[in-house]
Amino acid sequence: MPLPKLLNRPAPTTTQQSPNPVEAATEAGLTVVDWIDERTQISQGLRWMMFRKVPKGINWAYTLGSATMFAFLSQAVTGVFLAMYYRPSVTGGAYESIRNINDNVFLGQFVHGMHKWGASVMIILIFLHMARVFFFGAYKYPRELTWIIGVVLLILTLAMGFTGYLLPFDQRSYWATIVGVNINNTAPFLGPYIGDFLRGGPEFGATTLSRFYAIHMMLIPGLMAALIGFHLYLIMKLGISAPPWLKAHEPEPVIETVEV
Amino acid sequence: MTVGLGVHGASHIRIHKQMPQDRYSKSSKYTVDRGLPGAFEGETVTRRRFMEAVTHGAGGIAAAAFGLPALGFAIGPIFKRQPFDWQIIGTPADFNETSYVTKVITIVPGIGEAGKSIAYVRARNPQIDLEPHDQWNNYIALSSRCMHLGCPVRYVQAAERFICPCHGGVYNFRGEVAGGPPVRPLDRFYTYVPPVGHPGHGYVYLGPRYSVNSELRRFSPRDPGEPLDGIGQYLYPARFDTAVRPSIANLPLPPTVPGTGS
Numbered sequence: 026m027p028l029p030k031l032l033n034r035p036a037p038t039t040t041q042q043s044p045n046p047v048e049a050a051t052e053a054g055l056t057v058v059d060w061i062d063e064r065t066q067i068s069q070g071l072r073w074m075m076f077r078k079v080p081k082g083i084n085w086a087y088t089l090g091s092a093t094m095f096a097f098l099s100q101a102v103t104g105v106f107l108a109m110y111y112r113p114s115v116t117g118g119a120y121e122s123i124r125n126i127n128d129n130v131f132l133g134q135f136v137h138g139m140h141k142w143g144a145s146v147m148i149i150l151i152f153l154h155m156a157r158v159f160f161f162g163a164y165k166y167p168r169e170l171t172w173i174i175g176v177v178l179l180i181l182t183l184a185m186g187f188t189g190y191l192l193p194f195d196q197r198s199y200w201a202t203i204v205g206v207n208i209n210n211t212a213p214f215l216g217p218y219i220g221d222f223l224r225g226g227p228e229f230g231a232t233t234l235s236r237f238y239a240i241h242m243m244l245i246p247g248l249m250a251a252l253i254g255f256h257l258y259l260i261m262k263l264g265i266s267a268p269p270w271l272k273a274h275e276p277e278p279v280i281e282t283v284e285v
Numbered sequence: 286m287t288v289g290l291g292v293h294g295a296s297h298i299r300i301h302k303q304m305p306q307d308r309y310s311k312s313s314k315y316t317v318d319r320g321l322p323g324a325f326e327g328e329t330v331t332r333r334r335f336m337e338a339v340t341h342g343a344g345g346i347a348a349a350a351f352g353l354p355a356l357g358f359a360i361g362p363i364f365k366r367q368p369f370d371w372q373i374i375g376t377p378a379d380f381n382e383t384s385y386v387t388k389v390i391t392i393v394p395g396i397g398e399a400g401k402s403i404a405y406v407r408a409r410n411p412q413i414d415l416e417p418h419d420q421w422n423n424y425i426a427l428s429s430r431c432m433h434l435g436c437p438v439r440y441v442q443a444a445e446r447f448i449c450p451c452h453g454g455v456y457n458f459r460g461e462v463a464g465g466p467p468v469r470p471l472d473r474f475y476t477y478v479p480p481v482g483h484p485g486h487g488y489v490y491l492g493p494r495y496s497v498n499s500e501l502r503r504f505s506p507r508d509p510g511e512p513l514d515g516i517g518q519y520l521y522p523a524r525f526d527t528a529v530r531p532s533i534a535n536l537p538l539p540p541t542v543p544g545t546g547s
Contacts, residue, residue, distance in 0.1 A: 115396045199399065200436060204451065207435040211510040213520040220508050221363040227506065227524060228367060231396045 073261065080267035086161075087265065089154035094253060096147035100185075101250075103140040104242060111192065113238040115231055119194035144186055151182055163266040171259040174252050181249050188241035191234060202237070203229060364525050369493040370394070371536050374406060376488055377478065380424055382410040385440045388426075390474075390491055403429040404474055404491060405440050405447070413459060416501040421475045424489050427460045428472035435509040438471070447471060461499065468512035472496050477533060485536045492533075 044052070062068045110126045110133065112118040126133040155175065158164050164172035191202040206229075210220035225232040316324035316331055324331070330338075374388045385405035393400035405427045409418065414425060427447070429437045436451035446463060447456035455464040460471035475492035479485040496504040498513035504523070507513065511521035 115399045117397055194399075200451075204434040204436060207509045210508040210521075214522065217508060217511065217521055217524065218363050221524070222360055225362040226365065226367050227508075228393050229399065230367070230393045231400075232362075 077261065077264060079265050080271065082268045082271045083265060084268070086157045089150060089157050090260075093147060093150040093154050094257075096143055096150050097249065097253065099143050100140060100147060101246060103136050103143065104246075106136055107140055108242060111238075113192070113235045115194070115234050119192065119234060123193045123195075144189060147182060148186060151179055155179065160269075161266065162269050165266075168259070168263055168266065171256060171263065174256045174259070178249060178252050178256065181245050181252070185241060185245050185249075188237045188245070191237045192241065194234060199229075202233075366524075367393070371477065371490045371492050371533070373485070373488045373537065373539055374404065374426070374476075374491045377408070377424075380406055380408045380489065382408045384442055385427070387440070388491070403437065405429060406476070406489070406491075420477060421492075422473075423478050424476040425459075426474040426476050426491055428474065428494055430472060430509055432462075432467040432469050432471060432509045433465065459501075460497075461501075468510060468517070469514065470497050470499065470501065472506065477536075479533075479536065483536075484538055488539050490533075490536060 107126065110122060110130055112122040114122075123137070126137050128134075158172065158175070187202075187205055190205075191198045206220050206223050209223060210216045212219060221227060223233075223236070224230060225236045312319055314329045316328045317326055321331055369392075372390060374390065375386070380386055385407050388404045388406050389401055390404050391400055392402045407425050409423055409425055411418070414422070416422070429439075431438045431449040431451065431454050433449065433452055433454045436449050438447040438449045438454065438456065440447050445458045447460065449455070449465065449467070453465045454462070454467040456467065456471055457463040460473070462468075462470060472494050473496075474494050477490040477492060479488070479490070494506045496507045496513060498504065498518070504513050504518065507521060507523070511517065513521075
């Protein structure tokens with residue numbers, strides 16, 4: 026039985042001169058990368074993802090989607106670290122923990138501020154991105170599904186804003202949530218049940234805050250991450266649409282033979 | 286040229302197998318008749334098909350085993366009645382017929398300030414309170430929750446109006462809509478004054494909230510923004526489980542005054 030090729034490899038030739046430490050480190054790094062890539066073949070996927078053909082004439086407006094995604098990532102990271110200090114307790118825990126973050130925790134006000142202002146930034150970016158796609162006609166065939174997922178992501182982002190608004194649990198949060206839930210109540214037939222679902226009961230109660238917290242930091246982010254992945258996959262698969270002012274023209278003939 | 290030949294040649298290939306006349310007619314239900322490899326006599330479902338169904342079924346049951354309880358867990362509060370205990374808000378001497386007294390009441394017990402609300406209370410005035418009189422409205426207790434979207438209204442004695450700070454809702458002295466976006470009069474609370482001989486006699490009790498339409502007819506408690514006149518009472522159904530009539534079986538006893546203990 027022949028040995029597998031791996032075991033048949035000749036012994037590595039040892040070089041006499043000691044390698045440059047930088048070269049050695051680079052070599053070690055490459056070895057690790059190669060080891061992983063040999064087992065996962067991930068570089069093929071990365072190459073497919075990163076080195077795509079893009080149409081002529083694309084401009085900075087095409088980066089709004091990436092900007093929105095980075096706003097989401099920023100929200101995710103700052104949110105995870107805020108959760109280390111936040112207590113979703115109605116009986117005087119939530120407000121105090123936010124105050125503690127702002128007043129005592131090292132860089133707390135900064136991280137809290139990034140999360141708070143980043144939320145507005147993300148809403149603005151998502152609308153700019155949507156406007157770009159709309160006015161460039163980039164939602165048309167075959168990219169309708171990308172658009173639909175984008176709309177779902179917009180709704181989820183607004184839901185994140187709604188649920189996140191309650192968490193500081195000051196007067197503004199409380200009354201804004203009362204009003205927001207009651208707006209949901211005004212839907213015919215289903216409204217009263219939607220309101221009860223959001224509050225976790227007929228009145229703003231003990232579990233409303235933890236319910237909003239769970240929706241804000243587990244349910245919707247998970248959904249959004251999955252949908253962003255699918256959104257990105259469709260972008261990779263379908264390519265980027267050309268700007269509308271780019272005139273369609275006959276493709277240049279492929280040069281097959283070169284006369285010398 | 287060979288390529289061209291191949292393309293033309295393809296059009297001459299005869300398809301010998303004819304499609305059945307009715308493509309959707311069922312063939313025999315027995316796998317033996319259908320000529321499937323490894324068929325058993327009397328077998329109607331192939332083993333492969335059966336295994337597929339069992340695997341998918343088992344997966345579905347496993348997913349439902351955690352999915353359904355989680356879903357029920359999340360939407361359970363819709364079906365649950367929240368108990369509302371009677372609470373003492375004062376003595377009859379605290380209230381008069383011409384002005385409202387602000388009382389802090391507990392809507393949801395056990396969660397501190399977030400569970401508190403405000404009731405505006407006055408004694409019933411037969412001259413202006415034309416709705417039917419019974420044991421539940423000797424004292425008129427209005428909820429401070431605006432019936433537009435739930436902001437807290439405040440009572441302004443000079444105008445004898447309730448005014449909402451959020452979107453400009455205005456209510457008259459009886460809590461009826463006098464202007465702005467509210468869709469129905471201010472909600473009310475049942476009030477009760479125990480009869481002579483009851484240990485709670487001499488105190489005014491405040492009970493569950495109820496909603497009223499523009500004629501001050503009683504409805505089970507609804508949320509703000511849900512009209513109760515005309516079609517509104519059908520568009521916004523009552524909760525599945527709502528207390529129709531408050532029970533006065535377990536009135537809390539009034540606080541004992543030091544030095545008078547029996």
